[in-house]
Amino acid sequence: ATIPMLRAYKRRSTSTFRYLSTLILAEHEGGSLKAQTLNAIAAANYLGKESSISLLLAGSGPSLQEAAAHAASCHPSISKVLLAKSDKFTYPLAEPWAKLLQLVQKIGSYSHIISASGSFGKNILPRAAALLDVSPISDVIKISEPHLFVRPIYAGNALCTVRYVGSNPCMLSIRSTSFPMISMAADSKSNPAPIDEVDLSTIDEDGISKSRYIQQTTQESERPDLGNARVVITGGRALKSAENFKMVEQLAEKLGAAVGATRAAVDAGYVPNELQVGQTGKIVAPELYMAFGVSGAIQHLAGMRDSKVIVAVNKDADAPIFQVADYGLVGDLFEVIPELLEKMPEK
Ligand code: FAD
Numbered sequence: 001a002t003i004p005m006l007r008a009y010k011r012r013s014t015s016t017f018r019y020l021s022t023l024i025l026a027e028h029e030g031g032s033l034k035a036q037t038l039n040a041i042a043a044a045n046y047l048g049k050e051s052s053i054s055l056l057l058a059g060s061g062p063s064l065q066e067a068a069a070h071a072a073s074c075h076p077s078i079s080k081v082l083l084a085k086s087d088k089f090t091y092p093l094a095e096p097w098a099k100l101l102q103l104v105q106k107i108g109s110y111s112h113i114i115s116a117s118g119s120f121g122k123n124i125l126p127r128a129a130a131l132l133d134v135s136p137i138s139d140v141i142k143i144s145e146p147h148l149f150v151r152p153i154y155a156g157n158a159l160c161t162v163r164y165v166g167s168n169p170c171m172l173s174i175r176s177t178s179f180p181m182i183s184m185a186a187d188s189k190s191n192p193a194p195i196d197e198v199d200l201s202t203i204d205e206d207g208i209s210k211s212r213y214i215q216q217t218t219q220e221s222e223r224p225d226l227g228n229a230r231v232v233i234t235g236g237r238a239l240k241s242a243e244n245f246k247m248v249e250q251l252a253e254k255l256g257a258a259v260g261a262t263r264a265a266v267d268a269g270y271v272p273n274e275l276q277v278g279q280t281g282k283i284v285a286p287e288l289y290m291a292f293g294v295s296g297a298i299q300h301l302a303g304m305r306d307s308k309v310i311v312a313v314n315k316d317a318d319a320p321i322f323q324v325a326d327y328g329l330v331g332d333l334f335e336v337i338p339e340l341l342e343k344m345p346e347k
Contacts, residue, residue: 020146021054021109022044022047022052022110022112023055023105023108024054025101025120026067028063028064028067028070031070033055033067033074036118038181039116039177039179039180041053041074041075041078042180043114043140044114045077047143047146052079053078053079054079054080054081054082054108054110056082056084056101057071057081057082058083060090064085065083068081075182076191077182079193080193080195081193081195082196083196083198085197092123094211095209098124098131099204099207100203101132102131102204103198103202103203104198107198110168110169112169113125113172114173115173116176117138117139117173117175117176118176125171134166134168136172137171139174140175141174143172144161147163147165148162150162155279157302178285224256226284229257229286231252231287231290232258232284232286232288232290234291234294234304235261235262235292235293236262236264237262237268237293238292239265242270244334247338251337254341254344258284260304261275261276262277262294263278263280278301278302279302279303282303283306284303284307285304285308288307288309290313291304291310291314292313292314293314294319294321295314295319295321296314296322296323310326310327311327313331313336314328314331316330317330
């Protein structure tokens, strides 16, 4: 009884998936693409050399045009930049952006749509997938074949291999820390991809105004962005207060590092929510991750276990963080951090 089903699947897979063309939902800021979009382009390149890659940029104002120029010349694998100019896309609201993806897919019939799995992609992709009647695959960390992917499950404690057998488009959100950032090739600047404006006259506006942008609050900081930093210094509940947490910030300052925190530290009000690392926070994979007074709960490990070198300081020798640490120090952070601050040279 399984043979006819297999045949049916094979027939569908060869006819539906013959041509690979990828659309990347691009994020831009201040006239250039965001780092995670460059990771998404790297991921799209894993789909195969014969796949063509288009980038979709939307928004309003002069910085959009600058970002489009950056997109067109950022890598030779980009074959086209699609530009959707409208005030509707000034802010990252899921409703209008999902309708835009639906329209662009109708015009371009892409085999794949990829976004980074940050808050922007996580907000838009599922809604767009519902409109397109396909099932998205989230948090992909490896592309083995054009329709075979690896993604973490159970807070990163197991890896699941998923084969996509649905119809086009195959929609993916990729974990940007798992893909290298593309590096600009010399010829891409002199030979930029064409920029085409999307005709928005037929966009389905039904339900677009269901949500409304109010404001965005961001923490002004000179420190590197947590998601892309080479070094992350994280503090846990053991810091005991916002005042004490400043020690972690000073250490980060000296090392040119980003500051991270556990959910317990965030919930206790020591630092703002955007610094949370973990399953329900940011996913990081820096070259060096230093954890002070962090127990190593699975939900925290889910956000940092792919770091290249992990250093943990905890006064409990049995703390689970030591199971993933490359270097561990059983000690009191209130002694260790001041000593590090004293002995480390000024930046
Ligand atoms: P604790 O577990 O209280 O650990 C404090 C550690 O500090 C202990 O190991 C202790 O030995 C050590 N310590 C105490 N004093 C000192 C000292 N003076 N010097 C050195 N060490 C000391 N957590 C996250 O971090 N990120 C998430 O995204 C996240 N998502 C979650 C999602 C869900 C659905 C749930 C249920 C939980 C989630 N959590 C998350 C919470 C998680 O389960 C833990 O409660 C949290 O990570 C613990 O934070 P902590 O390590 O700072 O605190």
